[in-house]
Amino acid sequence: MITKRIIPCLDVKNGRVVKGVNFEGISDVSSPVELAKYYSESGADELVFYDITASFEERKLFTDILREVASEIFIPLTVGGGINTIEDFDRVLKCGADKVSVNSGAIKNPSLISEAAKKYGNQCVVISADVKRVDGVFRVFSKGGRENTGMEAVSWIKRCVDMGAGEVVVNSIDTDGVKKGFDIEMLSAVLDAVDVPVIASGGAGGINDFVELFEKLPSIDAGLAASIFHFGEVTIQGLKDELYKNGINVRLN
């Protein structure tokens, strides 16, 4: 039966992975290629590369790096950050990305989702939503979580799926960085509303948080995290072994 996916996320700026990484056996800890290889070899099911650069020159460097990663690592690659147009989709797909994640770009121009889905297929379009509770209501935030769009999150996500998004990443701003577990309540609300794969993001502090995620939400498809993997607090292999022991189906080969 299909396995639950574990997905590390790498923020890339100026061709380097930001947020220090501390592993033995990696000579260059901020090289996206070295890190991607390390994660791939240790059992990551997919990698997310987040482009946090701003200028045109830096963006070109990002695609060069992506091409290098894609020519050496043979697991699915998702790219996010700065995706505002169909040309942006084209740019990263040509460099070996398999899926493209849109966030603020879709909020500014929702038809980006339907256009991209039509051109590249639903499986290629991932809607990533930064969500936070405001007066008890789930609201979508844009610009890296800084700006409240006023939109209700579950209906926004559902609308994106109806327009053709083939996968959803829900990043809970409320649990992000707190390291006390994923936002089960928020994820559950999204899972009830859509029938495409949903990836949980925000809040992983340790192995038990992933066990809780998959036990409490049997229909969640994947767990995404950054810092706990980068800082070596949790290794992907160690996490998967533990999930397996808890009866959760993961890929071990």
Next chain:
Amino acid sequence: MVAIIDYDVGNLFSLHSSLKMVGADAVVTSDKDVISSADRIILPGVGAFGDAALKLRETGLYEVILNEASRGKKIMGICLGMQLLFKKSFEYGEHCGLGLLEGQVVSMHGRLPESLKIPHIGWNGLHFSKKSDLLKYVKENDCVYFVHSFYAENCEDSLVATTDYGREITAMVEKDNISGCQFHPEKSGLVGLSILKAFCEGG
């Protein structure tokens, strides 16, 4: 040399890279002479069956593939490329494929337990139905990466591996010189690379 057929459906960067990784001399091409002179052919593809089949016909690649197949050249279809090897598909209407394999392509909708999501996206285990040299480096239950909403059925004749997604789903087929993977070997880590390696080995 391995010719990866380029007919403007999907991104061939990773497939090309993965073949280079296993030591194959691979080219991405739509040139009929290059395809005819290659000793192996890979037919990739993502998107809709009807559009892809039409493109193969319009470009004349349809005849080239059939011709090379009848000469006994090793041909592997990947994902939609595998589905195109069959006689028929019922993806939004009824379309004819290359007819190199017996069987038909049908939608998962209505054929899976309701709790399962469509498309089938993610890593799932391979279960062997028949011995195949393409799987010589692969172990039972090794996982590979799938992304699809349609699958081949009534293909017992060529079936070599299935995967379990609420029911048995055709994962890999092979008959004589014609083979296909429903999953993406170029995105399936070392297991996927080993299948491509096996395809490129031998006479």
